[in-house]
Amino acid sequence: MNPPPPQDTRRLGKAMTFAAWIVALGLLTLFFNDKLNRQRNPNQAVFSRLDASGVREVVLKRNRFGHYVTSGTVNSVPVEFLLDTGASDVAIPAALAERLGLQRGRAVQYQTANGRITAWRTTIERLAIGPLQVSNVPASINPAMHDMEILLGMSVLKQVAFTQRGDTLILRPLE
Numbered sequence: 001m002n003p004p005p006p007q008d009t010r011r012l013g014k015a016m017t018f019a020a021w022i023v024a025l026g027l028l029t030l031f032f033n034d035k036l037n038r039q040r041n042p043n044q045a046v047f048s049r050l051d052a053s054g055v056r057e058v059v060l061k062r063n064r065f066g067h068y069v070t071s072g073t074v075n076s077v078p079v080e081f082l083l084d085t086g087a088s089d090v091a092i093p094a095a096l097a098e099r100l101g102l103q104r105g106r107a108v109q110y111q112t113a114n115g116r117i118t119a120w121r122t123t124i125e126r127l128a129i130g131p132l133q134v135s136n137v138p139a140s141i142n143p144a145m146h147d148m149e150i151l152l153g154m155s156v157l158k159q160v161a162f163t164q165r166g167d168t169l170i171l172r173p174l175e
Helices: 004-040 094-100
Strands: 047-050 057-060 069-074 077-083 091-094 107-113 113-127 132-142 148-150 160-165 168-173
Touching: 004 057, 057 160, 077 094, 091 094, 091 113, 094 132, 107 132
Parallel strands: 077 148, 091 132
Antiparallel strands: 047 057, 057 168, 069 077, 069 113, 091 148, 107 113, 113 132, 160 168
16 A cells, blocks of 8 residues: 555644644633633532531632622522622522523612612522522512622521621521
8 A cells, every 4th residue: 555645644734733722722711611610609519517506507708809609599490699788689680580480570670780770579489508598588580680690689698697707708597
């Protein structure tokens, strides 16, 4: 059998080099996307522990932007929460509320940092962050929110005890 012409070998070598670069770039993209996602939400796997009195508490780490973002569930569906002590209510983006099957109630007006908006009242049957659960949570469906994070406001946070120490926030059931 005759060896392939040098021109065909060079072409194959260039194609293999190109394919190797594409694979390497794909792997680097996956690696850095995962790393950035963990920096944005360091609480993807919610950590809980028993305190000295035997009460289960949730321990959250602050993200690199200074916020507490965590994974949780709404009516057993996985979601992401941004804890916001400045929000009086739980605010759910309209697209996410639809995916969660939440019903729009009466329309209400809110004054937000971005101006006045019309939202709809709703109730979350069960909200959970790890083992910490809250039932029958008043919330609002907000059409002005475009990302898929739920703002976890005081309508939930007033039902739990929370303590901040450095870059850690500890959530406990109220006694």
